[in-house]
Amino acid sequence: xxxxxxxxxxRPPVRLHRDRRRWxxxxxxxxxxxxxxxxxxxxxxxxxxxxxxxxFDRFASAALSPAADGEFLALLATSALVTVAYAALGTALALxxxxxxxxxxxxxxxxxRRLGWLLARGxxxxxxxxxxxxxxxxxxNVLGLDPWVGVLAIGVPYGAVTAKVxxxxxxxxPRGGYEALLASGSGRATAALYxxxxxxxxxxxxYAFYRLECAxxxxxxxxxxxxxxxxxxxxxSFASLRWDEVWTCVYAxxxxxxxxxxxxxxxxxxxxxxxxxxRRDPVLTAAVLGALALTAWSWWFLALSPGTLVSARxxxxxxxxxxxxxxxxxxxxxxxxxxxxxxxTVQMSVxxxxxxxxxxxxxxxxxxxxxxxxxxxxxxxxxxxxxxxLLLRAVPPPxxxxxxxxxxxxxxLPGALALGVYTLGVLGRLAAEATEELDPRPRAALTALGAxxxxxxxxxxxxxxxxxxxxxxxxxxxxxxxxxILVGLLxxxxxxALLASEMAAFDWAAVTTVLAxxxxxxxxxxxxxxxxxxxxx
Amino acid sequence: MVDLTVGPGERVAxxxxxxxxxxxxxxxxxxxxxxxxxxVRVLGADPAALRGRALRQLRARVxxxxxxxxxxxxxxxxxNVNAGRLGAWSGLRAAWSLVRPQGLPDVEAALDRVGLxxxxxxxxxxxxxxxxxxxAIARLLVQQPDLVLADEPASALDPVLADQALRLLGELxxxxxxxxxxxxxxxxxxxxxxxxxxxxxxxxVVLDEPxxxxxxxxxxxxxxxxx
Numbered sequence: 001x002x003x004x005x006x007x008x009x010x011r012p013p014v015r016l017h018r019d020r021r022r023w024x025x026x027x028x029x030x031x032x033x034x035x036x037x038x039x040x041x042x043x044x045x046x047x048x049x050x051x052x053x054x055x056f057d058r059f060a061s062a063a064l065s066p067a068a069d070g071e072f073l074a075l076l077a078t079s080a081l082v083t084v085a086y087a088a089l090g091t092a093l094a095l096x097x098x099x100x101x102x103x104x105x106x107x108x109x110x111x112x113r114r115l116g117w118l119l120a121r122g123x124x125x126x127x128x129x130x131x132x133x134x135x136x137x138x139x140x141n142v143l144g145l146d147p148w149v150g151v152l153a154i155g156v157p158y159g160a161v162t163a164k165v166x167x168x169x170x171x172x173x174p175r176g177g178y179e180a181l182l183a184s185g186s187g188r189a190t191a192a193l194y195x196x197x198x199x200x201x202x203x204x205x206x207y208a209f210y211r212l213e214c215a216x217x218x219x220x221x222x223x224x225x226x227x228x229x230x231x232x233x234x235x236x237s238f239a240s241l242r243w244d245e246v247w248t249c250v251y252a253x254x255x256x257x258x259x260x261x262x263x264x265x266x267x268x269x270x271x272x273x274x275x276x277x278x279r280r281d282p283v284l285t286a287a288v289l290g291a292l293a294l295t296a297w298s299w300w301f302l303a304l305s306p307g308t309l310v311s312a313r314x315x316x317x318x319x320x321x322x323x324x325x326x327x328x329x330x331x332x333x334x335x336x337x338x339x340x341x342x343x344x345t346v347q348m349s350v351x352x353x354x355x356x357x358x359x360x361x362x363x364x365x366x367x368x369x370x371x372x373x374x375x376x377x378x379x380x381x382x383x384x385x386x387x388x389x390l391l392l393r394a395v396p397p398p399x400x401x402x403x404x405x406x407x408x409x410x411x412x413l414p415g416a417l418a419l420g421v422y423t424l425g426v427l428g429r430l431a432a433e434a435t436e437e438l439d440p441r442p443r444a445a446l447t448a449l450g451a452x453x454x455x456x457x458x459x460x461x462x463x464x465x466x467x468x469x470x471x472x473x474x475x476x477x478x479x480x481x482x483x484x485i486l487v488g489l490l491x492x493x494x495x496x497a498l499l500a501s502e503m504a505a506f507d508w509a510a511v512t513t514v515l516a517x518x519x520x521x522x523x524x525x526x527x528x529x530x531x532x533x534x535x536x537x
Numbered sequence: 538m539v540d541l542t543v544g545p546g547e548r549v550a551x552x553x554x555x556x557x558x559x560x561x562x563x564x565x566x567x568x569x570x571x572x573x574x575x576x577v578r579v580l581g582a583d584p585a586a587l588r589g590r591a592l593r594q595l596r597a598r599v600x601x602x603x604x605x606x607x608x609x610x611x612x613x614x615x616x617n618v619n620a621g622r623l624g625a626w627s628g629l630r631a632a633w634s635l636v637r638p639q640g641l642p643d644v645e646a647a648l649d650r651v652g653l654x655x656x657x658x659x660x661x662x663x664x665x666x667x668x669x670x671x672x673a674i675a676r677l678l679v680q681q682p683d684l685v686l687a688d689e690p691a692s693a694l695d696p697v698l699a700d701q702a703l704r705l706l707g708e709l710x711x712x713x714x715x716x717x718x719x720x721x722x723x724x725x726x727x728x729x730x731x732x733x734x735x736x737x738x739x740x741x742v743v744l745d746e747p748x749x750x751x752x753x754x755x756x757x758x759x760x761x762x763x764x
Binding site: 441446447451454456459460463464466467 | 603
């Protein structure tokens with residue numbers, strides 16, 4: 001046996017075989033990033049606004065002295081209520097649409113008719129591919145300045161996403177109970193009601209609250225394009241250069257988004273850990289009842305009248321817009337500029353995701369809450385980073401873009417960085433949670449053999465968290481490409497800016513073409529992201 | 538209450554029912570468990586009294602094969618073996634090694650000694666339980682510790698490989714004048730590869746004899762199984 005152990009190394013040397021698919025994706029991603037940075041003008045020409053420093057100083061110094069007079073605060077409080085009301089009603093509509101839509105797009109409904117299922121899924125890509133703000137701008141042209149604009153602008157795209165997610169949740173339920181009911185002769189609807197819905201209900205409810213949380217952020221953004229509420233106050237104060245008021249608005253909307261974030265997460269965590277005992281959880285019951293009451297109050301507060309939707313004026317306006325929008329414009333100049341701006345849009349989203357991923361990777365270790373005792377310095381740094389991440393994601397990307405435009409020249413870069421810091425807020429938290437969920441023992445084993453903290457973290461944590469974090473980053477890229485349109489609408493360039501200018505000119509045929517381009521672009525990004533995530537697995 | 542002294546050149550088997558405190562004893566020896574009462578001296582130092590660099594230097598001289606191995610599944614075998622040198626490497630070198638594996642000849646030699654020379658670049662999670670156990674032993678071979686701790690190091694190995702593994706650990710400990718402390722559940726293994734057997738029950742030493750004074754039947758009785 002000793003002979004076996006002490007045998008000299010005589011076999012041909014083993015070579016390192018890299019996973020070709022991953023390497024191709026990695027190199028491709030690096031190439032696209034360099035191309036995007038070049039496109040943003042980072043390697044050529046000026047990107048920093050030399051005269052912006054003074055303005056920025058004035059703006060930044062107002063941060064410590066926000067407007068606090070009673071009249072303005074009362075105005076902001078009313079605006080915050082408008083924003084919350086939009087969010088609540090938009091979510092309610094989205095859940096209604098999503099519930100009906102889920103039945104139409106679930107695999108359970110279509111069974112083996114794959115083509116029908118694919119077509120139903122494909123139909124969702126259109127409402128889903130357009131950002132809430134785009135819906136808002138379109139609806140303003142049909143409904144005028146009516147509260148329905150805000151509600152529908154949130155409800156329609158959210159409804160499409162909700163339909164897809166609800167359908168997936170129901171389709172993922174183990175089929176045993178459902179099939180047993182079918183076998184015993186009950187109809188498919190009854191069987192689904194008894195065999196599929198109850199096991200899926202926790203997930204459905206959790207997602208509903210997540211949507212409400214997102215809707216608050218969307219409602220703020222809709223305000224920025226003129227739908228009223230906090231965002232609207234912010235844009236008014238910004239346009240009149242009242243920095244002290246701007247800061248009060250920013251604090252107010254950060255507080256609102258923060259509350260939604262914390263409350264939503266608390267409810268969802270409770271749902272995830274709720275024991276399956278027969279007793280109802282009083283907090284969850286209160287949350288559901290509260291959400292229902294909030295919806296009813298919002299209806300009253302916004303004074304929604306269903307009559308507006310079916311009035312003669314709405315009908316004729318819709319007819320006019322649709323008539324003017326078809327056929328889409330196909331002239332070469334427009335298509336050429338769409339192609340160029342689509343490139344800008346993609347570059348913006350790529351830079352944003354790169355910034356966010358890099359930042360999340362660097363901060364994840366500090367932001368994660370380790371199990372066991374911590375030194376006071378480590379605890380303080382962790383809390384600080386978590387609060388910063390919370391603030392980054394509490395302020396919507398267009399607001400970040402407005403701030404960055406002080407110091408950067410207009411173009412791809414300010415929009416990209418604005419999206420980047422916002423996405424960093426989201427991705428940083430996800431990355432920290434990914435490292436928290438890892439088994440702590442391999443890292444402890446490395447510490448026990450004398451590894452430095454950095455080495456133990458690199459070998460024991462980073463190597464295992466990289467895959468999940470990259471997958472999250474790719475998923476956030478899909479979200480970022482939609483948000484790129486949003487910051488574009490507010491002047492940061494790309495397809496969004498073109499859309500805004502065509503709408504301002506009432507060139508509906510061109511608007512149709514731009515919208516089609518946006519839908520195709522978001523669909524392509526979804527496709528690439530999905531493929532890349534598969535290569536990661 | 539454990540009163541136990543292990544001297545250089547000793548190979549000690551720790552036996553006892555599960556929950557008797559075997560793993561805690563090893564944890565005390567590598568400094569991952571701090572004593573609530575009494576004191577521990579490892580290689581002449583008290584782990585509880587050391588901090589920072591001094592603690593790391595002590596820990597680098599103590600190598601452990603953990604019961605659940607605690608390897609990083611997503612890393613290739615070469616990196617898991619090289620992790621044994623993290624105590625000696627700077628952070629930068631550790632990071633660069635993930636790109637270009639450092640000290641490759643040592644890693645290859647260590648893997649060859651445990652019979653895994655052809656698995657250098659395999660992802661560790663793709664190996665079988667027994668192969669992973671041998672990767673954990675290869676990590677110790679490159680770490681070159683003075684004190685070798687092993688918690689059931691052969692539980693997933695067939696008898697031939699188990700004998701090889703324990704012989705290797707014993708050699709590793711003795712060639713540097715150190716000691717081996719191994720938790721074993723197989724009495725025959727304890728008698729074959731160790732010089733001394735320590736039995737634990739409910740956290741106390743209830744048996745401490747040189748192997749020469751013990752028979753397989755004595756040990757089997759200790760494990761509570763019929764001889």
